[in-house]
Amino acid sequence: MSNFVFRKFQSLGNFSADDEARLNASMQRVERIRPHTDLVQEGVHARYLNIVLEGWACRYKHLEDGRRQIIALFVPGDMCDPCVFTLDAMSHIIGTLTPVTLGRIAEKDMLEITRTSPSLSKAFWLEMLVSAEIQREWTVNLGRRTALERLAHLFCELLLRMRAVGLTKGCECDLPITQADLGDVLGLSPVHVNRTLQEIRAMGLVEVRGKRLVVHDEPALQALGLFNPNYLHLLPSPSQKG
Amino acid sequence: MSNFVFRKFQSLGNFSADDEARLNASMQRVERIRPHTDLVQEGVHARYLNIVLEGWACRYKHLEDGRRQIIALFVPGDMCDPCVFTLDAMSHIIGTLTPVTLGRIAEKDMLEITRTSPSLSKAFWLEMLVSAEIQREWTVNLGRRTALERLAHLFCELLLRMRAVGLTKGCECDLPITQADLGDVLGLSPVHVNRTLQEIRAMGLVEVRGKRLVVHDEPALQALGLFNPNYLHLLPSPSQKG
DNA sequence: CGATAGGTTGAGTCGCATCAACCGGGGTGG
DNA sequence: CCACCCCGGTTGATGCGACTCAACCTATCG
Structure with a gap:
């Protein structure tokens, strides 16, 4: 396995x-x-x-x-x-x-x-x-967060989920999907996903390059996305290093 | 009971x-x-x-x-x-x-x-x-439907759920919540809920009066809300009369 | 080397939010 | 019993966030 x-x-x-x-x-x-x-x-x-x-x-x-x-x-x-x-x-x-x-x-x-x-x-x-x-958290995401917040929130979630199975390197993990797919996750048009990605990168929080997600400032990203990890019910992580 | x-x-x-x-x-x-x-x-x-x-x-x-x-x-x-x-x-x-x-x-x-x-x-x-x-259907509702469609979809769902427990009279049931609460369900501002309610009423589909929901044209409402009742997994209803 | 999918950019539009004022009715206190 | 209050609903004006359309760029793959 x-x-x-x-x-x-x-x-x-x-x-x-x-x-x-x-x-x-x-x-x-x-x-x-x-x-x-x-x-x-x-x-x-x-x-x-x-x-x-x-x-x-x-x-x-x-x-x-x-x-x-x-x-x-x-x-x-x-x-x-x-x-x-x-x-x-x-x-x-x-x-x-x-x-x-x-x-x-x-x-x-x-x-x-x-x-x-x-x-x-x-x-x-x-x-x-x-x-x-x-699922419930995504409902909130779509209902009450702006495009920028939604993207930040999703990235926070994905990073933690990938980390939980040991698929991160520090604050970096795969993100092997297209911007159009991201749009279908976030309820946004592909064009707006693109612009929002640029905005979040300009803020120095996150970079997406070559199907990799690179988080530069995780606390700031969580703050931007109004992210509270409780809903993931993760165990107190024994190793954050991934 | x-x-x-x-x-x-x-x-x-x-x-x-x-x-x-x-x-x-x-x-x-x-x-x-x-x-x-x-x-x-x-x-x-x-x-x-x-x-x-x-x-x-x-x-x-x-x-x-x-x-x-x-x-x-x-x-x-x-x-x-x-x-x-x-x-x-x-x-x-x-x-x-x-x-x-x-x-x-x-x-x-x-x-x-x-x-x-x-x-x-x-x-x-x-x-x-x-x-x-x-929950999943609500995710779709918030992500991909317009305000008008969301409202129509919600009303279709509520009518069927109330009918399933025998709390409808034909196409009428209680709707004992405020427009602000509806907004928090649909991810909309209270003001826009109000205007959307007026719009849907002007179309002759639904009326909300005195905390009662009155559906005038259920098939048209379902069409407007792109509503497919499968997700509710209702039994083939023995009595639609409520 | 051309085809194609994904990404980027710009212009214009529209849906919905926000702010603010006002209305109407039911409950409460004087 | 009446005056007031407050909440919920209604309406208008204005602004912004996100969509749409369309063109163009770039990387990948057959």
């Missing part, structure tokens, strides 16, 4: 070697899915739990006239739908943003795992609650 | 007389909480599951500078936090919008109920999944 997925589960509670073995045994690897591919179709009952192992994916919805809103971002270690099994059909789509490698767990294995491993089912449960918390 | 709460649980699956008795036994009634009162403080571990029996409540967050976003609306029959027990602390506040009567179930009773009654725990689980679906 990749190191950062291991970290992810560790961050969700006690995670034993036995748990790891069980996960590995039931996880089927699906390599290098192309970017901008839909994994799960709207209106279809989910048959697998998908864990992102490499690359970024998202949950999104389309309006009839083509407008698109990305509802959630999935970075390595994230589970795309820890809770979707019981609903008859999904009202959203899960798709890749970059080339993605998935770990896939069939529904019956999931049921078996949650029935027999308290630590793993607690991990799935926590993952679900935290993703709901993120 | 009030008729509409009964309906609510029926709409969430098979709900026996025995289930009803168990709920009644462990539910403590809290009468007439004042409007604009916080039920659960931010950063405090929840000790109860709250079910709204009368009135409307909401989940909201504040930004440091006073901006406020309502993240969820709770109408009679809704559970304020079916899933919050396992998280250490909440990053949001639950408060009343109108005078509210709650049914309150202590944490230990909840654990007991979910452990021993499959039908009730399935109901709680479903309620949680649907509320997550609503």
